[in-house]
Amino acid sequence: MDEAVKFHFVVDGNDFTSAGQASVQIKKNLRQLGIAPEIIRKVSIAMYEGEINMVIHAGGGEADVLIYENRIEIILTDNGPGIANIDLAMQEGFSTAPDNIRSLGFGAGMGLPNMKRYTDAMQIDSTFGKGTRISMTVNL
Amino acid sequence: MTVGEMAKTLQLTPITVGDESRTWSGVYIGDLLSWVMGRAACDNAWITIMSNVNIVAVATLVDVAVIILAEGVTLEESVRNTAAAKGVNIYTSEKTAYELAKELAGLQP
Numbered sequence: 362m363d364e365a366v367k368f369h370f371v372v373d374g375n376d377f378t379s380a381g382q383a384s385v386q387i388k389k390n391l392r393q394l395g396i397a398p399e400i401i402r403k404v405s406i407a408m409y410e411g412e413i414n415m416v417i418h419a420g421g422g423e424a425d426v427l428i429y430e431n432r433i434e435i436i437l438t439d440n441g442p443g444i445a446n447i448d449l450a451m452q453e454g455f456s457t458a459p460d461n462i463r464s465l466g467f468g469a470g471m472g473l474p475n476m477k478r479y480t481d482a483m484q485i486d487s488t489f490g491k492g493t494r495i496s497m498t499v500n501l
Numbered sequence: 502m503t504v505g506e507m508a509k510t511l512q513l514t515p516i517t518v519g520d521e522s523r524t525w526s527g528v529y530i531g532d533l534l535s536w537v538m539g540r541a542a543c544d545n546a547w548i549t550i551m552s553n554v555n556i557v558a559v560a561t562l563v564d565v566a567v568i569i570l571a572e573g574v575t576l577e578e579s580v581r582n583t584a585a586a587k588g589v590n591i592y593t594s595e596k597t598a599y600e601l602a603k604e605l606a607g608l609q610p
Binding site: 384 | 532533534535536538539543551553554555556558559561562563564587
């Protein structure tokens with residue numbers, strides 16, 4: 362039986378400066394589990410981009426990380442506005458983030474592309490007006 | 502070369518020093534955080550003028566060896582405290598990113 366080790370996080374949508382807590386925590390957890398540093402880097406960066414997206418666009422959300430024998434799955438769920446055009450959103454440089462976010466160093470249109478770059482598989486399910494679910498897999 | 506030796510040679514001003522015995526290798530320059538996360542490598546010296554608290558998370562996740570704030574940029578106390586708690590090496594310098602990179606290039610083997 363392929364039993365997963367699970368971690369669950371709530372991403373606070375009101376506090377932009379604390380975004381990243383879940384990613385930093387998962388980095389610690391994976392290190393304790395003896396996962397290779399390059400894998401930890403991939404998982405934590407992909408998850409951080411997802412956290413930032415949920416804070417910027419969706420008023421927060423939830424993150425689940427499941428660690429299997431051969432892979433790590435990251436599932437991000439929010440009840441935000443959804444992504445109007447996923448193909449467009451996946452293009453490097455495309456962003457709908459407001460200016461105040463740009464002044465903090467985000468909103469460069471690199472979030473979703475980075476999530477894809479650092480994972481082996483990524484699926485976006487988004488319903489405009491209802492929310493988004495992104496699942497990402499990093500192979501071990 | 503260690504972060505401490507590099508900081509001494511370049512006469513950087515320490516802001517938070519987590520582990521100055523850490524070895525650094527290569528340089529990345531950038532202020533857009535997702536760009537840094539996509540391109541910077543582990544153990545890099547990261548030169549930036551960005552000073553908000555998110556640089557601490559990015560440095561931790563990318564695992565850069567040190568952040569060097571260029572052009573005399575400093576950090577607010579709350580950011581400094583977060584960086585200290587996370588053990589991130591951060592220094593500042595009056596020099597520009599270009600001047601810092603030029604000097605760092607001279608230190609690379």
